[in-house]
Amino acid sequence: MYDVNVKYKSGGKSKTYSRKGFLTKKDALQHEAEMKAKLTNPAYTPPSAVQRKMTVQEYMTEWIDRHGSANLRPSTEASYRSHMKNHIFPYIGDVFLNQLSPAMLDDMYRQLAEKGLSQSSVKYAHRIMGVSLEHARRYHYISSNPARDILTKFGKQSKTPDPYTVDQMRQLLAVVMGTEWELIVVLGGLYGLRLSEIIGLRWRNVDLAENTFGVVEQLPFNTPANTTVISEMAPVKSSERTLPITPLVRPYFERHLELQKEQKRFAKQSGNLYFDNDLVFAKPNGSPKRRERISANFGQLLRHAEMPHIRFHDLRHTAATNMHQLTGDFYTVGQILGHSLKGIGIQLQLSNNLEAVTAQYVDVRMERKLYVLNIYHEAVLGSSEKT
Known part of the structure; x- marks a missing residue:
């Protein structure tokens, strides 16, 4: 048998609440938590029987369904769901919400770190727990937020990695030459495309006759892992843009096109299904690639x-830095990257006089983009192509 004794103050006097005879420790702890909250907070509303039996996974799934789409960007919601599925639910998903303790969270963070998860990813999991549990506290599902009382200490975040230099980009491209990575790295590191833009690029937007390609759509962030057919693309995060395919980059497109044709022929000969989504980057069966998998494999x-x-996204910073250092043409670099006019104006310290930016820079010709890209691509690829 288990007893509950709760000390509290009322009217300036110390009092004790007692109740005896609980058959299990679980019932005693649950009653103790409820009475502590009730006796110290007159506005407290006890959770319903359903809420008392809700597991962490049940609550957080309901929470992200309700809170995510209304309050988070699609990319953030997708990231939350991925972390919950891979880094939270396997450890504490079956724990009843009102029994979750700071010690359980500390133990989860320790296991994640021992598993090899980066400190930033462990801290991100803690951030998700903190936000979701704070909402549970405000709904009176729990009396306190256990994420506030953890003992785990997260050190200072390491600084953002320096972007690769021209020499390092040359080294990286030598590593991926002749593999399925080469065009992905070219578009990320030599053009500054976002990963979502790269895996959402379709052949209908690539014009090898005119040596251009359009960045006009991206793969939706909420695409399920087992998706085979893409019915609708999402708009790009920034401005739609058309970019030139430089002479040094064209062979990468041609090789990748031949690789994909070979995959289609193999699927047909072997009697396997091929899902032709018109994607430039797809799995061997034509289905879309997963951004999370590409990011993880890039680290390996x-x-x-x-x-x-x-990170793969740092290739975008690499392209921006190298193009600007080589040409000094901040505005054209911004147009290549898809930056907004306002963002470019701020970078040029003309944010209070955007009319001047408009008059001076808006008409950026394809020739100017080609000029900037040619200089950068020649610096990275020129020597390797000539040898």
Whole structure:
């Protein structure tokens, strides 16, 4: 048998609430938590029987369904769901919500770190727990937020990795030459495309006759992992743009096109289904690639090549930095990257006089983009192409 004794103050006097005879420790702890909240907060409303039996996974799934689409960007919601599925539910998903303790969270964070998850990813999981549990506290599902009382100490975040230099980009492209990675790295590191824009690029938007391609759509962030057919694309995050295919980059497009044709022929000969989504980057059966898998595999690629660690998104910063350092043409670089006029104006310290930016820079010709890209691509690819 278990007893509950709760000390509290009322009217300036110390009092004790007692109740005896609980058959299980679980029932005693649950009653103790409810009475502590009730006796220290007159506005407290006890959770319903359904809420008392709700697991962490049930609550967080309901929470992200209700809170996510209304309050989070699609990319953030997708990231939350991925972390919950892979890094939270396997450890505490079956725990009853009102029994979750700071010690359980500390133990989960320790296991994630021992598993090899980066500190930033462990801290991100804690951030998700903190927000979702705070909402549970406000709804009176729990009396306190256990994420506030953890003992785990997260060190200072390491600084953002430096973008790759021209020499490092040359080294990286030598590593991926002749593999399925080469065009992905070219578009990320030599054009500055976002990963969502790369895996959403379709052949209908690539014009090899005119040596241009359009960045006009991206793969939706909420695409399920087992999706085979894409019915609708999402708009790009920034401005739609048309970019030139430089002479040094054209062979990468041609090789990748031949690789995909070969995959289609193999699928047909072997009697396997091929899902033709018209995607430039697809799995061997034509279905869309997963951005999470590409990001993870990119990290492994760099480790095997013994190159400094950067995220795939840092290739975008690499392209921006190198193009600007080589040409000094901040505005054209911004247009290549799809930056907004306002953002470019701020970068040019003309944010209070955007009319001047408009008059001076808006008419950026394809020739100017080609000029800037040619200089950068020649610096990275020129020597390797000539040898």
